[in-house]
Amino acid sequence: MKKCVECRSTDLAHSKEQLPFNEVALVEGTLHRCNSCGATYHDFSRVEELSREVAHIIARQEERLLPEQIRFLRKYLGYSGKDFADFLAVAPETVSRWESRQSPMVMQLSTEKLIRLMAFTETPLTAYGLDKIRSQTGEASKPLLRERAGHWHLVVGGGEHKVAL
């Protein structure tokens, strides 16, 4: 039997409600209300799967992202505000303003498309080394590739690295 966390009472009422989920969706779920102290609780089942569904729905919407949706996608992707700013090469204040409903700053469409794509691939971009792109311009050397044993290898110094794609 479930107990009230506040007063330990077992006198709980249950009702089906549309519950807000991270400010970006409504989820049909059960609301538990304590008849002794009035405290309310809800629990979402399969939260990971639910988060993924919501992230994909948001990433597919035709309207521009709202501040709370940007915040949701950032957290879904596992970034702190500072790490997100570092990764996208913007100031931390820029991320705060993208997510602010008081004084929102419109995200560049190219950036918005990038984070929508990230929500679908769910592969951390560190896996591609994209977190290492320098913000300053500098001339990159041309990569030398060699085919061997049915795979392309990047020739670096004396050695070869299999090109992972």
Ligand SMILES: [Zn+2]
């Ligand atoms: Zn209670």
